[in-house]
Amino acid sequence: MLSEASLLIAACICTANATQYLQSRSFRIGVDTDTGALLSIVHPKDNASMSWISGPDNTPWQPLGSRWGLGCVDLGPLHRSFWQRPEIRVTDTTMSAAYTLDGLQIDVTRTVKNEDDVMEECFAFTNTGNESLTLDAEGAESFAIYTPFNDHYTSTTDVLENRAHAHVWANGGASSWVKLTRMGLRGPHLGLVLTEGGLQGYSIEGRSRVTLSNTRGVFLLHPNMPTLESGETRRVCWEMFWHEDWDEFFEVAMQRSSQFLHVEADRWTSVAGEAVNLTVSGQRADEVVSDGLDFVADGTASFSTSLQTDEPGEQEITLTIGEGKNQTNSTIVLNVVPDIDKLIANRAKFIAQNQQLGTDFSDQSKAGAYAVYDNQMEDIVTFETSSDRNTGRERVGMGVLIARWLQENPDNPQIETSLRTYYDYVTNKLQEADGYVRSWPIGAARADTSLRLYNWPWVMQLHLQMAKLGDLPTTSHGNSTATPTQRLLTTVERFYSEPSAIDYYPINLPILESITYLRQTGNEEAATRLLHLFTTHGQRIAEIGAHYPSAEVNYEQSIIAPATIILLELYLSTNETSWLDAAHGHFARLEAFSGRQPDFHLHDIAIRHWDGYWFGKDRLWGDTFPHYWSTLTGIAMGYYALAIGEEGYAARAEGIFRGNLVLFDQSGRGYSSFVYPVTVDGRPGHYADPYANDQDWALAHLLAMRAWL
Template sequence: MLTDAPSSPTHHPLLLPLANGHVAIDPITTAPMQFFDQDSPDRQYLLDERQIWHSLEHQWGSGHVLSDRGTHRWNAPQSVTITPTELHALHELVDGLELTVTRTTENSLIETYAFRNTGSEAVTITGIGIQTPFADVYASAAESLRTAVHAHVFTGGSWAWAFAQPMDGVGRVLGLVVREGSLSSYSIESRNQYTLSNIRGHIVLQPTDFARNSTAFGGQPTITLPAGGEYVLRWEVGFHDSVDAFLATTRPAAELSTVSAPVGTDIVIRNATDQVTSPHANVEVIEDGHGSRVTSREPGVFALHIGQARTEVSFHRPVEHVVKARARYILAHQRTPERPGSLQFGLVPVDTRVKLTQATNGWSDWTDGSERIGMAILLQQARRRGWVEESVDELLSGWALMAESFLLDSSAAPRRGSQDQATPARLYDSPWLAQFFIDRYNDNGDPHHLDLAARVIERAFALGGDRFLAIGFSEACIDVITALEADGQLQRSQSMSDAVVESARHFAEAGHALPNHEVNYEQSIVAPLINLLIDAYRLSNDASMLTAIQQRLPWLLSFGGPQPHARLKDIAIRHWDGYWFGIERLWGDIFPHHWSALTSTVLYRLPAPLRSAHTDAIALTILRANMANYFDDGSATCAFIMPSTVDGRAAHLADPLANDQDWHLSLWLRMAERYGAILD
């Protein structure tokens, strides 16, 4: 039956059944408005009017096309046909190019996007983007865990899928699998200084983004349609009982033994549906009768093709090599010798394009304090292993004096940087400064450094650190507790130990009600939470702590997805650091981001009943993936912005600022030293 599109925006949605739920359809556009899991009615899978920045043009199935005949965005169709079994929407795009969207439901929703050339001459399409507005938002920890989802996206050509996973890691996922056609990239919209850090943005899935970023994701195709020709993209959307159940439906193009490996070792490809190739001269693919072995003579992230499917794998130098290179580069290019007194020993970001240090410019994420403390900690670890020249001793001694004089106030509360005397104390920085000084004490035995580390921790507790989930806080506490005890300061040690356990019990009782930090909810809140519970368990032997760890581990793991891709597999979603820490000021997903290594610390530090070969493997995958952020000359990037474009700006690039990424190397060295992490 052919009908005119209803004109009223309040027209009641059509409710169509799916296995284990249903989908609400907009009768004006025939597009999904929301998906509902029958067992989780509060879970929001798609953005809606509750997010005030969500807009009509971002409705599911809306999109854009770019071609040599012109460009167009589509939303409301020119005509709609609704029958008992199908919904059809016709969109007139540009002259001679039309789009028909067909939707059918049974156990799942099948959507077919057919682009047809109705003209008499060929048309070349250079961009197609389809909106899939998954509700990946952080209202608060409690709200996120109860109602929101993480969206994990894999645009592997003909091997492409996405799914929305509950943020608590429990329950069904809403999965999308491409059944015909391909996806070569994705973009993000609504990411800017107005929406800020607590939203992922609108996710746009793309058969091609050639016109805006031709080299993204290993290269974007063009689609040429002859007169009367058609391009079809068909995908299936539905509920699945678990991530594994969803992945079983995706028809993988291959099985990869791993996605990241040391240079010269093999990544093994099994059960490939087509020939395995790579366009990169450095990559060697050897067929051995049982599959393919892929290796590289040089480090980097490289495209891998399996017929029309594609992904990327990475190879890296040994950790020792990378740490030595970074240490040399930091010493050569990231110091501040132009400044007076102990300030000359500062460590700061550098623009790797021109090797000019970046002045603070009133931007707190470019100071010589806060996250840049990681460089001093890494240099100290490298010094202890003999991986940096002894001339670093003068720098470390000078940096310690600078930090005590300018990065701490008289009460041992942290400052954001040496030039920032006005910003209130930032509790994030306390454990990092304490860790530097306790490491320094363990190296040189200077009791002043032990006392200073302890005072920094004690002051952090006084400022509310027991109700704040700072990165590395409980780990720094443990190191200080251990040193105080060995030094005979038993009362001071016990007081700090009691404070750690009491803090953990508070958070165990708080459940979902976690404090917001600079972002309302994030992986770098959950990882410190679980590390706190781990340390409290070891200090108290309280079995309830073990239960609390086990309950919260799915929260942490759900931040990372199972995409068979070097930049994505198990890497926690973060989508704001390119703006705050980079020089390009780009929002959008950062993959990999160095704080994803916090998940590795949790997995390596798990109590024996919870740690396994599987959790160790996830931890190592994350650590290896982050090696993509360092380059052979010792330079580095603080953020690889993954999407093809962000609000229309070309991305899929490494920000040229080396800033805070060295925490990953520091954490890897510490996990190897104390918890048996492989150091390759």
């Protein structure tokens, strides 16, 4: 005869594919009674009824087997097992799902608690075999829980109300967490904090030429679990809660988890010889120990320490609480770089010596160009046919960097000769005599003359920097002799003659710097002319407001950043407060892309997750922390600091620029991006892609902002 519990279980099993709900005053959670996966997490009072996780209603492309709370584990060679078919029990406020694998039992419990306004989720793993079991024996990626956060770029209208930025800190061991922020900023937002067990990273699945750049993919969290002896059970638990901002997120996380540690640093990337000051807060912060560090109380639950950083390289610091089986280890990650000026000098020399094709190169469409370099092959890449690897477009950043560097280091004839050869290449092969900027060089086999307005401000930047190097006239196309200043003016005016330019959100439009330069050199008429064009563009951006147009990605940091920067540069150029007023909302939406994880790869580095595919050698999708365009947020923060007089933003801007220095080594090599996840679609990650492609914009931006900060 069946027990009451068995009858309840049977009742649930027979209603396969039905959805039941856990409900409290703070949560409404959809449960798939067939698999035990969560289908939705909604705040009951949210007028938009946004689900903070991916499910069938908001992410129809998501595979059924990668829904929330399902998972996989390698139990031996050719023995990857997925937990998907449970015995399940659901009430109004609780659910349990029991999954039986070969030698492993997984028991999942979820409870919504009215008294605490939280949802608790626990995964208990029991070794039911006779031998010990190491669930991550083949690496972190061999043991994973699916947690598909709703981080996708559909359309501006949709994302601002119905999608979230997922700031994931899964490399923190016992002190791991996730902060979700609605892209439109309307709270409350969802947070997750680990309360038992540990994590050792995250992976991404579901990225391909089908999903392209507009979804961040499906997240998998990797538990960090010791070997399970026969009959032993260990758990990974977290709680979810609502919050309004970062301060409240950290405050509630500290209240909900005794193993959570909130770590702040005055710098996450230091120059060798600098001290780094750390502050650690948490319920048990008074128990924290770490090799070689002495913690001093500076508040009720706050302790500080200082460490000297001498040797360049990544430094992982473990913070330990307790002993024996009660011990928890939490991790933070710092970076130490050599002298920044020397690093930039080495990079400029490396480009001139190793990344420039000779003027006698057989393919004259590339002769004299700065080009992509393969750090594994140790040679220039001349065989690529992709536009994101050609000798135009973003590669102009190499010339801009060297031109900026020569302004501070003028006595370098060999590098200046290299630059002037490159400038001749740009004016003859990438730009027409009338100022039109090409996406492919003249004479290239592909001969693609399509309009890509992104390219134009980069050529403007190069003309401006060459003007600052002496404004020497050069000849292009046989008979067009002009100074860089004249070419700057021609390029700007030709840009705005394109009907679509006024609605475009270009990266690196040199408003403040060009207006300042023209005024300083007494060319008021030209300054006025350009300011009129820039003003018209700015007025259009202010008018559009939050209704951002889609570009190469539907909604991204490098759409919001140009809107912010253009308006701030107009304010700093004119002192008209209407520009600053228009910039505030854009700045807030831009800032939402940046997280505050205790890792230099992530801290304040904007979410980007497609650049490794388009610009890297390995063509790997997935989160790039950092990628050089994250420095656009640094530029915006720097200008915002100048505009409102808030030095904290200037310090954060400096931190972003420094965070991107991991893309360069001491010999001057560059790396296009750092692919951060443990794996992406099963391919190993957490490495710097070996192509030196476009990353030099990061250094160019660092030098540019020195003049203002």
